[in-house]
Amino acid sequence: MSAGHETTTGPLPIGQFARLVQHTVKNDPLFQHQALQGEVSSWSVHNGNIYFTLRDDDGQMDCVMWRSARLRVDPSIKVGSEVIIIGSVDVWPKRGRLQIVVARIQPVQTLGAMEEAKRQLIETLRAEGSLDIPSRRLPLLPKHVAIVTGADSAALSDMRQLMTDRWPGLRTTVIEVLVQGEHAAQEIVRGLAVTRALARPEVALRLGLPPVDAVIVGRGGGSPEDLWAFNLEPVVRAILASTVPIISAVGHEQDHLVSDLVADVRASTPSNAIERLVPERQAMVQLLDEFDVRIEGAMQRRLQELRQHLALLANQLRHAPGKGIYSAKERLSHLNHRIQRSMETTVLRRKQRLAQLEATLNAAHPKRVLERGYSMVQDDKGGVISDVANLKEGQTIQLQFADGHAAADVHTIEPLEEER
Numbered sequence: 001m002s003a004g005h006e007t008t009t010g011p012l013p014i015g016q017f018a019r020l021v022q023h024t025v026k027n028d029p030l031f032q033h034q035a036l037q038g039e040v041s042s043w044s045v046h047n048g049n050i051y052f053t054l055r056d057d058d059g060q061m062d063c064v065m066w067r068s069a070r071l072r073v074d075p076s077i078k079v080g081s082e083v084i085i086i087g088s089v090d091v092w093p094k095r096g097r098l099q100i101v102v103a104r105i106q107p108v109q110t111l112g113a114m115e116e117a118k119r120q121l122i123e124t125l126r127a128e129g130s131l132d133i134p135s136r137r138l139p140l141l142p143k144h145v146a147i148v149t150g151a152d153s154a155a156l157s158d159m160r161q162l163m164t165d166r167w168p169g170l171r172t173t174v175i176e177v178l179v180q181g182e183h184a185a186q187e188i189v190r191g192l193a194v195t196r197a198l199a200r201p202e203v204a205l206r207l208g209l210p211p212v213d214a215v216i217v218g219r220g221g222g223s224p225e226d227l228w229a230f231n232l233e234p235v236v237r238a239i240l241a242s243t244v245p246i247i248s249a250v251g252h253e254q255d256h257l258v259s260d261l262v263a264d265v266r267a268s269t270p271s272n273a274i275e276r277l278v279p280e281r282q283a284m285v286q287l288l289d290e291f292d293v294r295i296e297g298a299m300q301r302r303l304q305e306l307r308q309h310l311a312l313l314a315n316q317l318r319h320a321p322g323k324g325i326y327s328a329k330e331r332l333s334h335l336n337h338r339i340q341r342s343m344e345t346t347v348l349r350r351k352q353r354l355a356q357l358e359a360t361l362n363a364a365h366p367k368r369v370l371e372r373g374y375s376m377v378q379d380d381k382g383g384v385i386s387d388v389a390n391l392k393e394g395q396t397i398q399l400q401f402a403d404g405h406a407a408a409d410v411h412t413i414e415p416l417e418e419e420r
Contacts, residue, residue: 018093025098031089033256035115036100037108040081054085054100063087065102069254072223074107082108084115086224103254104224114224118231121258125236135264136245138277141284141360143210144171145277146198148191148217151176151389155220155249155270162274164384167281169376171210172386173198179219184229192217192238199244215242216273217259218249227251230259239263249273281361288357295350299343306339376400388415 012020025031038054045051048067053060063085065073077083086104091097125131145163149156156174163170175194177187195215197203204211217239219227229235230250239246239262248263249270260266267273313332377385378398385391395410 014096015093018091018096021098022091022093025089025091033086033088033103033254035084035086035119037082037084040077040079040083043077043079050102054083062097062099063102064099065105069103073105076107077105084108106224114228114231118258121231121233121236122261125258125262130240131261133240133262138245138247138265139213141279142170142214142277144173144198144204144212144214146173146175146195146212146215148175148177148188148195148215149270150179150219153179153220155218158271159216159274160384162271163278166274166278170278173209173212174387176389180222180226180229185232185234188217188229188235189238192235192242196241196243199242213244214277215244215246216249216267216270216277217246217263218267218270218273219251220270221251221255227255227257230257232258235259236262247273247277285361288354288361292354295347295354299347299350303343306343310336310339388413 036054038056038060040052041055041060042053043050048070050065050067050070050073052063052065054063055061083105084107085100085102087100087102090099090101092099122131147156147159149159156176160172160174163172173195175191177191178184179188192215195212198207198209198212199215201211218230221227227250230248236258239248239259245264247265247267248257248259249267249272250257250259251269253268265273265276267276310332376399378400379385379390380396380398382398385397391397391410391413393410393413397408397410399406399408
């Protein structure tokens with residue numbers, strides 16, 4: 001190499017360097033999930049994927065939209081259209097080709113004003129420090145989960161099923177709201193206000209419930225317009241006002257909303273929110289059993305070490321001069337008693353802690369609830385019915401008791417009026 005052209009490393013294989021560039025751009029937030037504007041200067045479809053070029057007077061870049069995202073493409077877009085895309089930079093190492101992988105594309109007149117409003121809201125939140133508030137940790141085992149989402153939606157159905165699979169009988173309150181359309185933001189704000197009320201111990205006590213200790217707000221996937229309520233300031237302020245940890249679970253992995261930025265946890269999908277919040281009961285029981293075995297083993301090893309140490313001291317005393325032997329034996333006896341008492345106290349405390357955890361697990365089991373005089377209502381498919389909104393007159397339901405089950409028909413339905 002000539003002078004003036006120093007290298008930072010030895011010669012790298014070009015493929016390795018291309019992968020390094022790919023890793024760099026894919027892990028830099030500057031190049032991911034960016035909103036970009038330009039004119040479509042070429043447009044072709046191959047194997048279901050859309051390939052096009054986005055340009056303006058200062059430059060251009062190649063873009064690809066995989067066929068899984070094609071349903072979101074406005075049919076009016078063609079060569080010459082002015083568009084806004086949401087995409088991430090990627091590198092194809094085999095060809096050394098840099099391109100933008102597009103998740104969303106919309107004509108400027110449709111999405112431009114919305115994206116600008118979103119950008120301004122994010123800047124306002126950043127300036128006031130709302131994006132720097134430390135996130136709260138989710139509870140290890142939630143006692144009462146509130147879900148704010150669309151009524152009868154696939155997302156709600158998926159969340160309920162997954163929650164039942166992971167922790168049967170976990171107390172859940174669903175606040176059904178509109179999640180898209182003109183009144184969606186107002187509805188979501190109302191739903192979040194209900195969760196704040198249910199998080200207050202005095203309100204929950206009046207209803208005979210444990211206070212809400214975690215909230216999920218979100219919906220399934222859709223177009224940017226469908227998801228836009230979660231980019232609006234009233235919804236963002238309502239999330240910031242939550243008194244308990246809150247999970248934003250809107251759309252799919254590629255959807256990034258302002259609600260994700262202000263929530264304590266961002267879930268990639270509604271189902272992912274359940275996976276992050278609700279532990280698997282069987283796994284928790286197994287973990288407690290492992291802790292019990294490990295604590296017992298550690299105590300036994302420690303006791304064995306102390307017995308060996310005492311045996312060594314006793315052997316030293318047997319070979320020591322007669323003078324002072326009696327007092328040494330007294331000290332040894334006193335030390336032995338203190339060690340034994342200390343170990344017994346430690347073991348007792350650990351066992352009491354394990355017993356408390358086990359009692360908590362058992363108390364949360366649906367069968368324990370049934371044994372206290374409650375019953376569980378299920379539909380003909382075995383799904384749990386937790387509110388009257390899911391009942392119909394004339395419907396046959398199954399009542400599960402601690403010692404059996406019974407079938408019943410619904411004659412009248414009388415919902416409770418909402419407490420104001």
